[in-house]
Amino acid sequence: MVPYKQGRNYQTGQKLPSLRNLSASLSVSIPTVKQAYIELERQGLILAKPKSGYFLTHQCTSEQPRKARLPNKPMAVSRQQLIEDVFKSIHQPHNLALGVANPVAALPITKTLNRTMRRVMSVMGDKALHYGSVAGYEPLRRQLAFSYMEYALPLAPDDIIITNGAQEALNIALQCVAKAGDVIAVESPCYFGILELIENLGMLALEVPICPEDGLTTQDVEKAIGKHPVKVCVFSSTIANPMGCVLADDAKQQIVELLENNDIPLIEDDVYGDLYFTKKRGIPAQKYSKKGLVITCSSFSKTAAPAYRIGWIATHKFSQRCAQIKRSLSGSSSHMIQITLFEFVRSGDYERYLTQLRGVLVTNKARMINMLQQLLGESIRISDPKGGCVLWLELDKSINSADIFQLALQQNISVSPGTLFSPSNRYQHCIRLSYGLPWNDRVEEGLKVFADICRSVFPSQ
Ligand SMILES: Cc1ncc(COP(=O)(O)O)c(C=O)c1O
Known part of the structure; x- marks a missing residue:
C-alpha cells in the first residue's frame, strides 16, 4: 500500500489512505482518523464505498437555480388534476421514488417504532384503541x-x-x-x-x-x-x-x-x-x-x-x-x-434517531449532487439545500419537465415535475428530486437513466 505523504494531492475518484495507514503516518488513533473521514463524508468531500475504502469525490460547484420572475398578481389555483395524475404515478411501490419527499426512507426506524407500539398496546390494552x-x-x-x-x-x-x-x-x-x-x-x-x-x-x-x-x-x-x-x-x-x-x-x-x-x-x-x-x-x-x-x-x-x-x-x-x-x-x-x-x-x-437521520441525508445529498454534476455537467443548475431531503434542478428553459416525468416513469423512476410547485405554470423546466432514500446501486443506476433521459430532451446545439 502507498504510504500517506503529507502535502500530497489527490485526484477526483482517487482512493484515500486506509484508516490504519493514515493513523500510523500521522501518529493519531484510528478512531480519530475515522471521525475525520466521517466529517469529510458529511461535507460531501469524500465517499465511503463498502469494503473498498474512502474516495475523493468529484468537486465542481454547479450554479444555483435562479430566483423566479413572477406575475405578482393573485390567482385562482388549479393544480388538483395535475397533482392527482402525478400522485397516481409516483406512489407505485415498484418505482424508484425520486419524486416522493420521504426522508425517513433513508434510514427506516421501523423496528424501534414497532417495539414501542407493542409496548403501548400491552400496557394500555383496549384503551389505546379508544377515541x-x-x-x-x-x-x-x-x-x-x-x-x-x-x-x-x-x-x-x-x-x-x-x-x-x-x-x-x-x-x-x-x-x-x-x-x-x-x-x-x-x-x-x-x-x-x-x-x-x-x-x-x-x-x-x-x-x-x-x-x-x-x-x-x-x-x-x-x-x-x-x-x-x-x-x-x-x-x-x-x-x-x-x-x-x-x-x-x-x-x-x-x-x-x-x-x-x-x-x-x-x-x-x-x-x-x-x-x-x-x-x-x-x-x-x-x-x-x-x-x-x-x-x-x-x-x-x-x-x-x-x-x-x-x-x-x-x-x-x-x-x-x-x-x-x-x-x-x-x-x-x-x-x-x-x-x-x-x-x-x-x-x-427520537433525538438519537434525528441525529443519525440528518447525517444520512447530508451524505445522500452530497452523493446525489456529485453524481448529477458528473452526469449532466453545466447543463443544469442544482440547489444546495441546507436541510430537508430534496434537490431542485433547473434545466434549459426550452425543456418541458412533464416529458422527463413521463419518460422516467416508463423506466420505473418517479420524479416531481416543476409545474406542481406554482399556481402560474412556472417552473416547467424544473424538477424536484428526493435523496430521502436508502443509497444503493439502484439509486445510482436510476440517476444514470434519469440523466440519459434529460440528455435525450436537451436542445441540440
Ligand atoms: C413542506 C411540506 N409541508 C407539509 C407537508 C405535509 O406533511 P404531512 O405528511 O405531515 O401531512 C409536506 C409533505 O410533503 C411538506 O413537504
Missing part, C-alpha cells in the same frame, strides 16, 4: 409545548392541537384565519399541498419569489402586501420545500414584525425544521410574534413515520377555533399512534 380527546393526547401535547421552551416560546399544552399530519394542520390554520376569495401569499416555488388547499378552499394564491440561497426577502414580502390585499401568508418556517434554502432568523424576525404591523397572520410550515444541515436548528417564526398572529404547523411525517399521520398546530390566540375546526374535520387523531410517538420521544430514541 382520544379532540385536541390530542395530553402528555404528547405537553411534550411538544415543552420542546418550544428551548426557544423561550411560552406555549402551554392547551395551545397545541394534534392533527392528521401537517396537511390537516395547514388546512385547519387556513380555515381559521381566511375564507373563500381571500388572497394567500405563498412562497414560489411552493410545496404543492399548500396550493391544493388554497384551491379546495376557493382562495387565491399570490406567489412571492424565494432566493435559492436565503429564501424570502423582507422586500419581496413588503412589495406583495403593499400591492395586494393579502389576508394571510403561508411560508416555510426555516427550510423550504422544494428549494431547501434556509430563512435566517433575523430575516424571519423582520418578516414577522412586518406582517404583524399590518395585522396579517402568518402560518408557518415547520415540517423540515429538524432536518437541518446547518450548525443549529432554525428558530420557529412564532418566537418573534408579539401579537400572537403566527400559527405554527408541523408533524412527525418527515422525522418518524409519514404513515402515522400525526402533526400539530401550535397557537395560543387561535387554539379554541382550531380545535373546533379539527373536531368538524376528523374528530380526533389516532390515540394509539400518539401514545407511541410520545413514548418514542420520551425515551430519547
Whole structure:
C-alpha cells in the first residue's frame, strides 16, 4: 500500500489512505482518523464505498437555480388534476421514488417504532384503541409545548392541537384565519399541498419569489402586501420545500414584525425544521410574534413515520377555533399512534434517531449532487439545500419537465415535475428530486437513466 505523504494531492475518484495507514503516518488513533473521514463524508468531500475504502469525490460547484420572475398578481389555483395524475404515478411501490419527499426512507426506524407500539398496546390494552380527546393526547401535547421552551416560546399544552399530519394542520390554520376569495401569499416555488388547499378552499394564491440561497426577502414580502390585499401568508418556517434554502432568523424576525404591523397572520410550515444541515436548528417564526398572529404547523411525517399521520398546530390566540375546526374535520387523531410517538420521544430514541437521520441525508445529498454534476455537467443548475431531503434542478428553459416525468416513469423512476410547485405554470423546466432514500446501486443506476433521459430532451446545439 502507498504510504500517506503529507502535502500530497489527490485526484477526483482517487482512493484515500486506509484508516490504519493514515493513523500510523500521522501518529493519531484510528478512531480519530475515522471521525475525520466521517466529517469529510458529511461535507460531501469524500465517499465511503463498502469494503473498498474512502474516495475523493468529484468537486465542481454547479450554479444555483435562479430566483423566479413572477406575475405578482393573485390567482385562482388549479393544480388538483395535475397533482392527482402525478400522485397516481409516483406512489407505485415498484418505482424508484425520486419524486416522493420521504426522508425517513433513508434510514427506516421501523423496528424501534414497532417495539414501542407493542409496548403501548400491552400496557394500555383496549384503551389505546379508544377515541382520544379532540385536541390530542395530553402528555404528547405537553411534550411538544415543552420542546418550544428551548426557544423561550411560552406555549402551554392547551395551545397545541394534534392533527392528521401537517396537511390537516395547514388546512385547519387556513380555515381559521381566511375564507373563500381571500388572497394567500405563498412562497414560489411552493410545496404543492399548500396550493391544493388554497384551491379546495376557493382562495387565491399570490406567489412571492424565494432566493435559492436565503429564501424570502423582507422586500419581496413588503412589495406583495403593499400591492395586494393579502389576508394571510403561508411560508416555510426555516427550510423550504422544494428549494431547501434556509430563512435566517433575523430575516424571519423582520418578516414577522412586518406582517404583524399590518395585522396579517402568518402560518408557518415547520415540517423540515429538524432536518437541518446547518450548525443549529432554525428558530420557529412564532418566537418573534408579539401579537400572537403566527400559527405554527408541523408533524412527525418527515422525522418518524409519514404513515402515522400525526402533526400539530401550535397557537395560543387561535387554539379554541382550531380545535373546533379539527373536531368538524376528523374528530380526533389516532390515540394509539400518539401514545407511541410520545413514548418514542420520551425515551430519547427520537433525538438519537434525528441525529443519525440528518447525517444520512447530508451524505445522500452530497452523493446525489456529485453524481448529477458528473452526469449532466453545466447543463443544469442544482440547489444546495441546507436541510430537508430534496434537490431542485433547473434545466434549459426550452425543456418541458412533464416529458422527463413521463419518460422516467416508463423506466420505473418517479420524479416531481416543476409545474406542481406554482399556481402560474412556472417552473416547467424544473424538477424536484428526493435523496430521502436508502443509497444503493439502484439509486445510482436510476440517476444514470434519469440523466440519459434529460440528455435525450436537451436542445441540440
Ligand atoms: C413542506 C411540506 N409541508 C407539509 C407537508 C405535509 O406533511 P404531512 O405528511 O405531515 O401531512 C409536506 C409533505 O410533503 C411538506 O413537504
